Amino acid sequence: MKDLLEEFKNSLEENGGSFHLIEREKLIELIMDIAGKNDIMYSGLDESIENEIKKLNSKLYPLDIMSNEKNLKEKIRDVRVGITGTDALAAESGSIVLVDFNLMKSFAAFLPEIHIAIADEKKIFPTLLDAIDHVMKNIKGNASAIQIIQGPSKTGDIEKKIVRPSHGPKELHVIILR
């Protein structure tokens, strides 16, 4: 397990993401550190984590509850931080995998400037194919999308110079709870 964690950390950082391995009690402190006073939208979090997040001072947008609201897109257009759970991680490629039913995880992962993905150490698999295998076997119902994220958004379209961010987040933080 330790090796996988180490490998995941290295790949994620190579991809331009930030890795955090912390004790559960430190979660709120870390999120405050990353998010500052900005508004936060979130989707697909465990209930216990959600309860923790409610302690934050930021304005919160619980997307899974708001998913049927009209003008949702307008409401969240300027929210700068998105938090999601994570369905699997791949060590070799530094990928995080999100299984999305209502697309709210996608909104939280792609619209904001900062994406924070909270994960469980047990969900790290050696390779991307293992991770996909795991999620496909465990999906209940019809997931409308599966998103594989391997770093913050970038473009190399002008003279092949890599620039971050492009249309997606400029920061990707993966928080692993011990």
Added chain:
Amino acid sequence: MFSHLHRRILFSLRDDDLRKGSKEATREEFKNRHGSIERHPYAVKWAEEIKEKKKVMLEDPLKSIESFRKSFEGRGKYLHFLRSADEARELILNIVGNESTVVKSKSLVGEEIELRHFLEGKGVKLYETDLGEFLVQLVNGRPAHMVTPAVNMTERRAREVLYPVVKKRMDDVVSMVLEVRHFMRDKFLSANVGIIGANALAVDTGSIVFITNEGNGALTSTLPEKIIVITSIEKIYPTLQDAIKACVVQTVYAGFRNTTYIHIINGVPVDTSNGPREIHLIMLDNNRIRDDSLKETLYCIKCGSCQLSCPIFSEVDGSWGHIYTAAIGIPWTAITGDRSIARDLSYLCLQCGRCREVCPMKIDIPGLILKIKRGRF
């Protein structure tokens, strides 16, 4: 036609700025590709595997399309199998409607049928959201390269092209990208149709798989009410694992350490009134099935490394081609475009064989071009 091609090539030979980009890109190609293969050595084996899978699927393409249709179609999801570019364009216009605002991410098949020009001609407001494609759109041109469409555009030129649209001072590439992000955000949020391409389709799960670096693909495929996926018959794989492998091989051979995003679309969302209600998959043939003599072309996964390794491409960039450019672009042009244009293009090939060396699918590209030169196709 020959003289028109001549003129274009002479023009690009004289334009140092135009050539700088492609020259640099071709110079770096070897280093980049080797670096990425070293980082993901299994990609070499995966390339062989997916070639075998493609061979099987292409033995009976109609059957493969039907098996994909069976697993794909369902609530809100429609597959349209279309034989010609004309049919595809008309149907897409029908789905889009003249009044729409469309955000589009990169699709080479979309280029193949000149979709942007067509829809804009019908009054549709369309925005290319991939930065390279957006630059190409602004100069009303055509992509020079499969993976980096604006490979021939320098920073200076890009700034000139962007300025009239974003109207902000842009000191460097970072600020250009940022201004485009701001400009495009409104379009993403207000568009009613999103058009995307697909890198691979998986029969076992009925999934559409595509890759982007910018995140524009994610926004294009999740925000609008209607999604149109433009793809072609050679992208069907038996399993989702194969489809993902195809995406990874394409990225690695394009010389990238990784692709930022791999998106897998399975259907319209549940429990929400936001996001897409309909997904239309346009499965284009455009002469692929009928063309037997150049069939090997269909194994191509469009990584673009044959283009970047081509000594002619490094001199004349995207002017050597017609929609599809350089190396494998010549047989692609012969199949999906105009045969006589392809023949004119073929004469520029030196038969040096570098493209064959770098191709993950081990396609005999010089052999295909020779057939075209000789008119045996």
